[in-house]
Each structure stands twice: as structure tokens, then as C-alpha cells.
Amino acid sequence: MKKVLISLLFSGSLLLPLNTLAASCCGGGSASSLILPKMADSMFDYSFSYEKYDGFWNVDGDHIDDPEGSSFEQYRSNFAYANRLGYRWQASIQVPYVWNKNIYPEKESATNGLGDTVLGLWYESFDDVKCVWKVTGWKSLEPAIYFGTSLTLPTGKSMYSGDVTQDNDVTGRGSYRLDANLLIDKTIYPWSLSWALSYGMHIERPVNEEFGRTVEPYDLQLGDRISNGITFGYTHFLESLSTVTVSASVNDLREGEGKINGLKDASLPSIKKQSVGLSLSYSTPIMDWVYKVSLNHALQGDGRGENFPTTDIVNLGVTYVIR
Amino acid sequence: MLSVNFKWLCILISVFFLSACNEDLIPSDKDERLSVEEGSIGNQVGQIAADFTAQDSLENEIVLSDELASNDAVVIYFTMWCPLCDSHMTSMRQNVKPQFPSVRFLMVDYVTGSIAQSRAGQLSNGYASETIISDIGRPLFEQFDGNMAVTIVIDSSGEIVMNESYKQSKLLSVLNLALQP
Numbered sequence: 001m002k003k004v005l006i007s008l009l010f011s012g013s014l015l016l017p018l019n020t021l022a023a024s025c026c027g028g029g030s031a032s033s034l035i036l037p038k039m040a041d042s043m044f045d046y047s048f049s050y051e052k053y054d055g056f057w058n059v060d061g062d063h064i065d066d067p068e069g070s071s072f073e074q075y076r077s078n079f080a081y082a083n084r085l086g087y088r089w090q091a092s093i094q095v096p097y098v099w100n101k102n103i104y105p106e107k108e109s110a111t112n113g114l115g116d117t118v119l120g121l122w123y124e125s126f127d128d129v130k131c132v133w134k135v136t137g138w139k140s141l142e143p144a145i146y147f148g149t150s151l152t153l154p155t156g157k158s159m160y161s162g163d164v165t166q167d168n169d170v171t172g173r174g175s176y177r178l179d180a181n182l183l184i185d186k187t188i189y190p191w192s193l194s195w196a197l198s199y200g201m202h203i204e205r206p207v208n209e210e211f212g213r214t215v216e217p218y219d220l221q222l223g224d225r226i227s228n229g230i231t232f233g234y235t236h237f238l239e240s241l242s243t244v245t246v247s248a249s250v251n252d253l254r255e256g257e258g259k260i261n262g263l264k265d266a267s268l269p270s271i272k273k274q275s276v277g278l279s280l281s282y283s284t285p286i287m288d289w290v291y292k293v294s295l296n297h298a299l300q301g302d303g304r305g306e307n308f309p310t311t312d313i314v315n316l317g318v319t320y321v322i323r
Numbered sequence: 324m325l326s327v328n329f330k331w332l333c334i335l336i337s338v339f340f341l342s343a344c345n346e347d348l349i350p351s352d353k354d355e356r357l358s359v360e361e362g363s364i365g366n367q368v369g370q371i372a373a374d375f376t377a378q379d380s381l382e383n384e385i386v387l388s389d390e391l392a393s394n395d396a397v398v399i400y401f402t403m404w405c406p407l408c409d410s411h412m413t414s415m416r417q418n419v420k421p422q423f424p425s426v427r428f429l430m431v432d433y434v435t436g437s438i439a440q441s442r443a444g445q446l447s448n449g450y451a452s453e454t455i456i457s458d459i460g461r462p463l464f465e466q467f468d469g470n471m472a473v474t475i476v477i478d479s480s481g482e483i484v485m486n487e488s489y490k491q492s493k494l495l496s497v498l499n500l501a502l503q504p
Contacts, residue, residue, distance in 0.1 A: 056409075058410075067434065105435050105436035107461075208350075216354065217352045217354050218490075
């Protein structure tokens with residue numbers, strides 16, 4: 001069911017407004033990124049999210065309610081680790097674990113399993129921290145720019161993996177995906193603004209079974225995907241020098257039509273989802289511990305999405321930075 | 324300069340080992356379908372579909388043998404009123420059905436559990452003109468080993484010629500083949 005599409009959101013809650021902190025100063029980042037602060041050696045991040053489904057957009061972009069008496073929920077536990085490889089290089093890994101709970105009047109299921117793992121590699125285009133307190137010239141307006149790539153490994157259970165006999169059981173997408181990522185971030189305290197852009201290509205793969213039963217083999221390639229997010233934040237310094245940051249984000253995710261045996265096929269339709277996010281984070285004075293809570297709400301209006309469920313997501317997270 | 328961190332490498336390697344049993348990491352292109360005895364009753368391609376009687380969302384009786392007697396083939400699609408199901412049903416309605424007026428298309432609602440709910444789903448999803456079977460108790464789901472988006476094609480002789488997840492290109496080619504004189 002809709003978990004097949006929702007598995008798009010695995011690999012670290014890709015649409016969540018996680019860039020609650022200015023990336024170059026305190027770490028954070030967005031989307032498929034887990035950004036290490038400039039002077040930090042490594043970082044652990046753990047988050048737990050709850051996602052509640054509330055209808056979907058159909059192929060024409062009209063919002064349709066779920067069947068009466070149905071209820072769909074997903075819980076995700078996401079463990080991530082980032083490590084500095086060099087002065088301008090850093091890498092990360094994100095491993096999610098997924099629980100699904102679905103109720104229809106005639107059908108119920110509750111399943112769980114590893115989601116799709118994401119490996120990330122980032123290059124920082126700057127040497128010094130780009131967060132400033134005061135604009136003193138053009139140089140102080142320079143943003144922190146990150147170039148990255150990420151590889152999604154199909155470690156989850158997909159409808160093609162042989163582990164799944166029911167559609168509700170899927171916890172992953174079943175395909176490798178290579179993303180090119182760009183993150184531009186600027187903080188002029190107390191304000192910050194960041195833009196995250198990601199373009200991903202799924203790798204073609206053979207398929208010889210669906211939902212645990214063998215089928216005539218074919219080649220499957222999911223569509224190219226682009227995600228776009230803008231986050232605006234405000235940081236308030238407490239007397240203890242710890243900080244509280246509030247941020248709001250707007251996100252847009254699109255994926256093109258997939259291919260079967262090299263030809264586009266309407267059975268793998270293009271998708272679109274637009275959502276907004278709000279997040280709150282607290283950071284200790286030396287910015288080693290960061291606690292985060294965020295909300296993501298899919299805009300339910302007609303035309304705000306296509307072929308995709310509308311959901312609300314609550315995410316709780318904690319980050320530990322080692323310097 | 325890049326420097327290697329062994330802690331990082333160990334974590335990466337651990338993840339690979341943990342997930343090594345997942346077939347998606349190294350997918351196979353081997354045809355592993357089991358052969359079936361032709362003419363036997365069952366739900367696999369090459370087998371004969373057992374006759375069934377079901378009710379649609381308007382409480383009409385649908386009998387497979389009657390449908391096969393009056394049409395060149397029957398297509399059965401299992402829907403759970405999800406976004407993917409909707410896109411498949413739209414694809415069928417817009418791109419497949421018009422090409423095959425002598426083929427009967429039946430959508431099976433196997434999740435809502437009542438004729439009233441099937442009808443409500445049919446109307447709210449915009450399929451008022453389609454035939455929706457309300458699979459109460461899921462006998463069709465069991466008979467055909469159904470699942471979301473599973474598409475069954477039964478030719479006029481009662482033989483199952485397709486039983487897998489919906490693919491527009493596959494359905495078109497299967498129907499073209501099934502309707503060849």
C-alpha cells in the first residue's frame with residue numbers, strides 16, 4: 001500500500017526540517033545530510049519519529065481521504081554518525097529502523113525492519129566559520145557552501161527483496177540511489193537561512209520476484225528525484241550561553257516516472273510532495289549536546305502533491321558532537 | 324588531505340555485514356518461476372482460474388464464467404485505495420481499457436470489508452463508472468494470491484496469462500497476445 005511510496009521518506013526522514021542549527025557553526029544540515037561543525041571530529045545523532053497518514057494526492061493532484069475506518073502509522077528510529085576525514089571533508093552514515101502499523105476494516109498488519117541506509121560524503125568549500133555577528137563588509141556575507149554526494153543502500157525490506165509477502169511489510173525502496181547534494185548556509189546572528197538541493201538517480205536493477213513470489217525477470221529503474229528545501233531560523237542566546245533555535249522550512253520533493261526494461265511505464269508514476277516544517281532545538285553552551293524536536297506537515301491542498309500520501313511527522317532527536 | 328579513520332570504516336563494514344542477507348543489495352535476474360501443470364486449476368500463469376461468484380459495489384452478481392463467455396478476457400486488479408493503486412487504475416482506465424473494448428476490467432477492493440465502503444471508496448476516488456468488486460472476507464484475494472496492485476489476466480479459455488504487480492507495458496502486451504485470433 002502506501003508504504004511502498006512512503007519508503008521514499010526512509011533513509012533518515014528526508015523531508016524533515018533537520019537543519020535546526022547553522023551547519024557551519026554548530027552542525028546540523030538537512031535532507032540526506034548530517035553536517036559536522038567545522039571544528040568537530042565526529043558526531044552521533046539519534047532521532048525518533050512518528051508519522052501519521054491522512055489521505056493522499058491522486059494522479060491529478062486532488063486530495064483524497066483514506067477509507068473510513070482505516071489508520072496508518074509509521075515509527076522510525078534513525079541512528080547517524082558523522083566523521084571528519086580531513087579539514088574540508090567529512091562523511092556520514094544513517095541507519096534507520098522502521099515500524100509499520102496499518103489498519104483497514106478488512107486487513108491489519110504490524111511489521112518492522114531495517115530501513116535503507118545512507119552513506120554521505122561532503123566537501124566544505126570554506127576554511128573558516130561563516131557565521132558572523134555583524135556584517136562588516138562583503139566578505140562577512142559569504143555563505144558556507146557544502147557539496148556532497150550520498151549513496152542510498154537498499155538494506156530495507158522491499159517488495160522485491162523476497163523478505164516481504166505483504167505490501168505493508170516494506171521498510172525500504174529496493175534500489176540503490178546516488179544523490180548529488182548542495183547546501184548553502186548563512187548565519188548572521190541571530191538569523192540564519194539555508195537552502196538544500198538534492199538530485200538523485202536510482203540505479204537500474206533486475207527484478208525476479210515481487211512480494212515473495214517469482215515473476216518473469218525484468219529491469220526496474222525508479223525515476224530521478226529532486227528535493228528542495230529552504231529553512232529560516234532564529235537563535236536566542238540564554239544567559240548560560242546555551243542557545244535555543246527556532247526554524248521554519250518549506251520542502252518540495254519530486255520524482256519522475258520510473259522505467260521498466262528501459263521504457264517509462266505508468267505503473268511507476270511520478271510523485272510530488274510539498275510540506276512545511278517547524279523545529280525547535282536547544283544546544284548546550286559548548287555546543288556538544290543538541291536536543292531537537294520538529295514537526296513536518298504535508299500541505300493538503302489540491303495541487304500540493306501527486307501520487308503521494310499526506311502525512312504529519314513528529315521528530316525528536318539528540319546530537320552529540322565530539323571536538 | 325584525506326585521512327582514514329578506522330572507527331568509521333568498522334561501522335561501515337558492520338552495516339554491510341548486518342544487511343548482507345538482503346536480496347536487494349545483490350539482486351538476481353534469474354528466472355526462478357516454477358513450472359505448473361498446464362490445465363490444472365490454480366492461480367499461476369498457465370493454470371486455469373477456478374470459477375467464482377462475487378458482488379460488486381452496486382450489489383450485482385459477478386460470475387467469472389459468465390464474464391468469460393461474453394468477453395475476450397477478464398482483467399482483475401487488486402486495489403486498497405492507495406496513491407499507487409489510484410495511479411494504476413488511472414493508467415488502466417486511460418491507456419489500456421480504450422484499446423480493448425471486448426475485455427472486462429474488474430477492480431477488487433479487498434480492504435474495506437463492506438459493499439457500502441467499497442462504493443464510498445469508488446465514488447470518493449472517482450471511479451463511479453468502473454466495476455468494483457467488494458471482496459468481503461477476501462475469497463478472491465486468497466484464490467489469486469492477491470496483493471496490492473496485483474493484476475490478473477484470464478483469457479477466454481479461462482487460462483491465467485498474467486499474475487503479477489501492475490505494469491502498463493506488460494498488461495498491454497499480454498492482452499494483445501491473448502486477443503490474437
